[in-house]
Amino acid sequence: MSEGVKQPVPGGTADGSAAGNTAGLCLPFGEPPTTVPRLFCFPSAGASAAAYAPWRTLVPQDVTVCPVQPPGRAERFREAPYDRCGPLVAHLASALSEQFTGTYALYGHSMGALVAFELAREIRRTGATPPVHLFVSGRAAPQLPDVLRPLRDLPAEELIGEVAGMGGTPEAVLRERELMELLLPLLRADLSVNETYRYGPQPPLDTPLTVFGGHRDPRAGRTELLAWEDLTRGPFRTRMFPGGHFFINDWSQELLKMMVMPLRG
Structure with missing residues (x-):
């Protein structure tokens, strides 16, 4: 590394300065x-908040979908993207801390499921208002x-071939090699969040937990999804759907019909 050249840091800008842990980011x-019921949605590896943008129009007007x-x-x-789960969750917990009040729920898919779960545990640790429900999909239970x-x-x-096999990424994107070269560092970092994760035993959550899965998802089978039940003392439910990982x-x-119900009382 050349002297005087700053490298990006997770949650910081390319010049090494702090990005600022505000909810707006x-x-x-x-x-x-x-004061309104909110559903915070955490993306899968390589994805962005835009993946959940269409969901904002699929819920009743008294509920707000909040893509993270x-x-x-x-x-x-x-x-710089985070490549470890703990620092990423700490960043999100700090940035969104003022939102953890009132009526809200957490949802995450695949890597996002892990992030949502660990965020729920961090919210409990800080003593903030817990979510009324935790929803996860497309990931084996973290303790397995x-x-x-x-x-x-x-x-x-x-790696591009593996991503293509999972579905969920448009073929046009996969064929754009220059675009994929830009996306691969983010994808690798997100995959590292998931693959380097080590479960730390804690008491089960009291939050109700619902797990969604795909019948043909090779990354999260029914048995692996059912194991999420050990992570809550609250009501637990699973729901399987036709389809693969996405x-x-x-x-x-x-999915949204079920996720909206606890938010509307």
Whole structure:
């Protein structure tokens, strides 16, 4: 490293300065008032808050879908992405702290499921108002051994092939090699968040927990999804849908119907 050249730091800008832990950075579609029911949605590896943008129009007007934008993507592309779960969760907990009051729920898919779960535990640790419900999808329960093939260090072509096999990424994007070269560092960092995670035993949450899965998802089978039940003392429910890892794209309306219910009392 050349002397005097600053490297990006997670949650910071390319010149090494702090990005500022404000909710505005994490909530690109606006900060909703805490008096309204809110559903915070955390993206999967390589994805951005835009993945949940269409959901904002699929819920009743008295509920707000809040897509969350972690560093390193979209308008936060100048910030280095996190490659470990703990620091990412700490960043989000700080940035969104004023939102953790009133009636709200957390949802995450795949890597986002892990982030939402650990964020719920961090909220409990800080004594903030807990979410009325935790929703997760597309990921094995965090306390289980990770038996999946690590992807974060694969050669570019092989990694792109793995991403293509999961679905969820448009073919046009996968064919744009220059675009993929820009996206791969973010994808590798997000995969590292998931693949380097080590579960730390804590008492189960009291928060109700619902797990969604795809019948043909090779990354999270039914048995692995059912194991989430051990992580809560509250009501637990699973719901399986036709489809693979990104079944949520075809079943978003059904998912949102279930996620809206606890937010509306």
